[in-house]
Every structure is written in C-alpha cells, then in structure tokens.
Amino acid sequence: IWWFFVFIISLCACVLSIYEVYKKWERSPVIVNFANRGTPVDNIPFPAVTICPESKIAGEDKFNYSRLLLKKEKKTPLSLQDLHYKNYYHKTHKMTEWSLEDGYTNNGNILPYPRKTSSAAVNKGLNLKLFMPKNDLDYACKSPVQGYKVLLHAPTNIPRLSQEYFRVPLDQSVVAAIQPFMVTTSSAIKKYSPKKRGCYFEDERYLKYFQIYTSENCKLECLTNVTLDKCGCVNFFMPRENNTKICGTANVTCMEEVDSFSVALMAEECDCLPRCAALNYEVVTSQSNINWNQWIRSNKKLAHLNKTHVTSLTIYFQSDDFITSQRNEFYGPTDFLANFGGLLGLFTGFSVLSFMEILYFLSVRIFYNRRLFGKWAGPQT
Incomplete structure (x- = not known):
C-alpha cells in the first residue's frame, strides 16, 4: 500500500509538471534573443530621411495660408491657386537589390538601391544644408515653432511625421547618430501560425x-x-x-x-502583426547654435544669404557593427521530448528501456507463453 500511494503521488506530480511545460510551449513557442555576432552596417541600407518644414512656404507662386485666411475674412472670392497647389517630384527606383530577409544581392552594383554606407564615419553619412528665406515664414498657418520635422525610417515604410519625428530648429547645427535595431526570424518557426509566433513572413500577408x-x-x-x-x-x-x-x-x-x-x-x-524581419533606427541628437550672420559678413560671396535661415543636419551611423535580435523556436520537438522524458525519469524512473521492457511483457512474452505453455502467464511454479 505504501508504494502504491508513493507511485500515485509521483505520477500526479509528473503529469502536472508535464502539463505546465506543455502550456508554456503552447503559450510562447517563440523566443527573441541576441545574435552571436555583430552585423556590419554595410549589410543594411542607410535610413530613408523624410524632412517636413514646419514653415509652410509663403510666396506669390506658392500656396499661402496667410493670404487665404485674409481673403476668407474679407469674403474675397478664392482662386484655383488658393485652393490647391501641387508640384510633386517623383523619382522611381525598383527595390530589387535589397530585401529585409535576404539583404543585398551580389550583382556587383557599386551604388545599389537603397543606398548604403561602408562605415560609421561622419564623412560617410549624410550632410545637409537647409535654407529657408525669412520672408517665407508663415506664422499664421500652424504655430510659433518654426524649423523642420525629421524622421529616419526603413525604406520599406511610409513615413508618418504626425506620429514620430525629431525636430531640427532654424539656425542650428544638428548631429544625429543612428543605432540600427534589426530583428530576424529563423525559418524553423514558420510552421507555427502567425498568431502564435506574433509576426508575418514576407509571403504570408x-x-x-x-x-x-x-x-x-x-x-x-x-x-x-x-x-x-x-x-x-x-x-x-x-x-x-x-x-x-x-x-x-x-x-x-x-x-x-x-x-x-x-x-x-x-x-x-x-x-x-509585425513583419518577421524588421528594421528600425534609433536616433540620438545633439545641436549647437550657428553664427551664420558673422560668417556671412566675413564672406562677400554669401551676401545673398543675409535674409535666409540656414540649418545644418548631419546623419551618420554610430558604430560599424550592431547586434541584431532573432526570433527562434523556444521549445522544438527535441527540447519538448527532453523535458517530457526528464520529468518522467525524475518522478517515475521511466526510460525508453523500461518502456521497451513493458512492451515485451505485454506482447512478446504473452505470445510465447500461450504458444509454449497454453497460458498467457506461463507455467505454474
């Protein structure tokens, strides 16, 4: 009786432990961990840079919000130019030389698209000078804050500066250091449903x-x-x-x-759901004042900039390498079997050999006992 109760208690503890392991595997079969080695920045594209001026450009040949507001107050008829202004610039590239899953193709192109940089040096980054004529500032359009909204994003994403950006003020020199954040996914977890793994592969959505x-x-x-x-x-x-x-x-x-x-x-x-392969850019900025007026006075060739706000923006990678994250299988079939067998062995002393022994006594032994002795239990002693 003692050993019977011990066996029942051990079996119940074993079943509960195995059930907890199964629930953990069912609830979160995917784990995100860091890669074993760094990824060079020349394996990923330089971020797409979207710049949106806070100053809604005024001028006779452009849409002028202040002029439109004044006409509405005076009940002056509006012209077609007052209602709509469109002058977009399109440059088309086919993004066939890079993908999130496979990176850049080895086609020997010196300037692949999207563009990339070879190192983290400042002179390998992007340097911009932004000019804004002072008479183009339209304070009635939005707010007293003038300057630029800037967003760095992956070339695969459409920018939405109403949700995320960093500000570049007028007459400032802003330096933005980029730290990429990339997530890759092992093909081993593709067998799980998108809901379980929490992401979509490229060909699934x-x-x-x-x-x-x-x-x-x-x-x-x-x-x-x-x-x-x-x-x-x-x-x-x-x-x-x-x-x-x-x-x-x-x-x-x-x-x-x-x-x-x-x-x-x-x-x-x-x-x-997120894409199983994702690329984002974290930005750290610093800025300082620019004494453009003194510089313009010392250089007669720049006299035409006297009525212009000049802003400098420098963007570069912070380091030559970065650590990527990878989605991997938390419990594979082998891992689950090892946990299952370990718990059985711990609580009941069960193993593959004992399982084969049970099969032997329930099949082969019974068969030969009936054939040799006519009874499934064998000869009576």
Missing part, C-alpha cells in the same frame, strides 16, 4: 496599396479603408485609387474622429 508588407504600411492602409468607409473620402497623404475622393475641410471632424479610435480598431480588426 499582402496589401492592396503596398507591394511590401510592414506593420506600419498595414496600419496606414487600414486607416485609409476606415476613413473611406466612414467619411466617404480619404486624407491627402493616404494611398488611394484614381477615382477616390480626397477629403476637404468639411470632413476634418470626421477624419479626426476616425483617427481617435484607430488604435483600438487596428488592434482588433486590421490584423497588422
């Missing part, structure tokens, strides 16, 4: 307006669809078809209401 799936592109497309459904139009920056109506000032309230509950909506309905 497709979007209507974007050739490349990313979580950011998915959320923008979802917001576009909801805005079109609720307001009958889309915001000017949203992807759309040629016959889709662009919202005007009468739809501002509707668009703001859609945007206010978009976070909860995307979490429930949009299914915008």
Whole structure:
C-alpha cells in the first residue's frame, strides 16, 4: 500500500509538471534573443530621411495660408491657386537589390538601391544644408515653432511625421547618430501560425496599396479603408485609387474622429502583426547654435544669404557593427521530448528501456507463453 500511494503521488506530480511545460510551449513557442555576432552596417541600407518644414512656404507662386485666411475674412472670392497647389517630384527606383530577409544581392552594383554606407564615419553619412528665406515664414498657418520635422525610417515604410519625428530648429547645427535595431526570424518557426509566433513572413500577408508588407504600411492602409468607409473620402497623404475622393475641410471632424479610435480598431480588426524581419533606427541628437550672420559678413560671396535661415543636419551611423535580435523556436520537438522524458525519469524512473521492457511483457512474452505453455502467464511454479 505504501508504494502504491508513493507511485500515485509521483505520477500526479509528473503529469502536472508535464502539463505546465506543455502550456508554456503552447503559450510562447517563440523566443527573441541576441545574435552571436555583430552585423556590419554595410549589410543594411542607410535610413530613408523624410524632412517636413514646419514653415509652410509663403510666396506669390506658392500656396499661402496667410493670404487665404485674409481673403476668407474679407469674403474675397478664392482662386484655383488658393485652393490647391501641387508640384510633386517623383523619382522611381525598383527595390530589387535589397530585401529585409535576404539583404543585398551580389550583382556587383557599386551604388545599389537603397543606398548604403561602408562605415560609421561622419564623412560617410549624410550632410545637409537647409535654407529657408525669412520672408517665407508663415506664422499664421500652424504655430510659433518654426524649423523642420525629421524622421529616419526603413525604406520599406511610409513615413508618418504626425506620429514620430525629431525636430531640427532654424539656425542650428544638428548631429544625429543612428543605432540600427534589426530583428530576424529563423525559418524553423514558420510552421507555427502567425498568431502564435506574433509576426508575418514576407509571403504570408499582402496589401492592396503596398507591394511590401510592414506593420506600419498595414496600419496606414487600414486607416485609409476606415476613413473611406466612414467619411466617404480619404486624407491627402493616404494611398488611394484614381477615382477616390480626397477629403476637404468639411470632413476634418470626421477624419479626426476616425483617427481617435484607430488604435483600438487596428488592434482588433486590421490584423497588422509585425513583419518577421524588421528594421528600425534609433536616433540620438545633439545641436549647437550657428553664427551664420558673422560668417556671412566675413564672406562677400554669401551676401545673398543675409535674409535666409540656414540649418545644418548631419546623419551618420554610430558604430560599424550592431547586434541584431532573432526570433527562434523556444521549445522544438527535441527540447519538448527532453523535458517530457526528464520529468518522467525524475518522478517515475521511466526510460525508453523500461518502456521497451513493458512492451515485451505485454506482447512478446504473452505470445510465447500461450504458444509454449497454453497460458498467457506461463507455467505454474
């Protein structure tokens, strides 16, 4: 009786322990850990740089918000130029030489697209001089804060400066040091469902307006669809078809209401899980004043800049290498079997040999006992 109770208690403890291990594997089969070695910065593209001026450019040949506001107050008829100004510059490249999963192709191209840099030196980065004529500042348009919004992002993502940016003031020299953050994923976890692993592979999720799936592109497309459904139009920056109506000032309230509950909506309905391979850039900035006026006075060739705000922006990688993160299988079949067998051995003394011994006594031994002695238990002693 004593050994019977000991066996039952050990068996119950073993079953509970195995169940806990199974629940842990079922709940989080994927683990994110650091790679064993650093990744050179020339294996990834230099970040795409999106610059948006806070100063909405004024001028006779451009859209002038202050002039439009004054005309509305005086009830002066508005011209077509007052209502819409469009002068976009497009430069098309086919992004066939790089992908998040495979990196750059070895086609021998000296200047692949997207562009990359060979090292973390400042002179290997991007150096910009931004000029803003003082008479182009339009304080009535937005706020007293003038300068530029800047966002560094992966070439696969559409920038949304209303959500994330760092500011570059006028007449300042700003230096931005970049630290990449990259996540890769082992192909071993592709057998799990996207919900379990928490991400989509490149060939598992497709979007209507974007050739490349990313979580950011998915959320923008979802917001576009909801805005079109609720307001009958889309915001000017949203992807759309040629016959889709662009919202005007009468739809501002509707668009703001859609945007206010978009976070909860995307979490429930949009299914915008992260991509299994992701690339982001963390930025550390520093800035200092620029004495442009004194420099202009000392150089007669720069006299035409006397009525201009000049801003300097330098962007470069902080180090030659960075540590990537990788999604791996937390419990593979071998790991789970080892845990399962270890717990059985600990609580019950069970092993493969004892299992084969049980099979022997329940099959081979019974068969030969019946054949030789006519009884399954063998001869009576």
